[in-house]
Amino acid sequence: MKTVKRNNFTNIGVCSFSETIDNHLMWAHYTNNYNGFAFEFNGESIDVKLKRNEIIRHSLTRVIYPEKPVKIRKDFSFAYHYVLTTKFKHWSYEKEWRIITELNSDDREMEYYPESIKAIYIGHKIPDGNVSAYKMLLEIQEMKFPNTPIFVVYPHPTDLHLKFEKILE
Template sequence: MSALRAPLTVPGFESFLSQVGIADALPSPSSHRTVYRAYLRRMQASAPAALERDFIESLGVLCLTDKKDDVLMWAHYAGNHRGVCVGFDSGAEPFDTARKVSYSEQRVAISDDHRSDDEQLVQIALLTKSTHWKYEREWRAVKRPVSDDEKEYYRQLLAEDPQSADAIANVLASEGGPGQYEFESSAIRVVCLGAEMSMDRKNEVTTIVREMAPHVRIEQMELDKRYFSLNSSRVPRTMKFSANP
């Protein structure tokens, strides 16, 4: 869990005491400070999570990057350079909701008197990671579950206003928690072939791409012979891969 629940501020704590009817029972400002210090000690000792784990696990998170030529990314997520990297149109669904991840030395702390709504809190909690992961240059699209109450609301809305069908369909198609999401093939812009991919697999992938999405650019990734880096070159449409004699 990356985000922690921060203690209430002094004004927030005083407001809480008033809400629960305790403020008048404390005889002096010093007694208020004593209770507040005890509250801070308890919060610091427990370091509770900002969001419940069950709720976090009900969310779907699509993880993306804006860097196609990172050596570590290929090693970790593409079978040690034997897989592929697919580049998408950032303006197409469901990629258009992706937001950039921030990297920090400290965990995010969200106070109980934070005025953001639940969706904003989720975005804050899930869009901050340790600086150890900065090389990933990650973007995340967070997909929340649609509750039964919300579904019932949409059913009533549709019955009252049939013209809202498209808007409701867009919400239900773009949200839904973890799972598979459909997208148009036009959203694919480029397919990059791993530097260590076999010739047979390269020919298999390029054949599939050319038949199903002929508009997609195919690139071959290559390990630089001098530096620890990757280069890419465009694969001609008619090219077939073959092993050197």
């Protein structure tokens, strides 16, 4: 390609979620190898606080993983939604859901109801490697989600699963 086409969806916001918290690949890819964090949501109550006049509409949609994506004409009413909720089959281990929002402003911040957050998970490299980020996460928990437990996530030393060490409740 001589030129690169950029995504010009200035009025669309996408926030991704997964059905799983205990996947090594997810922690490697999306938290920069345990240098990040994740929120666990109560599945039945996941929702965003709608800011007045900033979010026109939103939907929570499961991502689909077809063997071969279908070409969709962009003038179809569902075309953008299809593009934003379809990934190749080899990504299906992510078990992803997305909140797709149509925005009325440049504000890209989503705020969640405190009761929607079930737990906070911190990659094991944060407490020692990024003390300021660790303190910030603890402050966020204390101010916004005081009844939410925090876990540090470690790869198990001998088995192929993750360990979750509770540090706060």
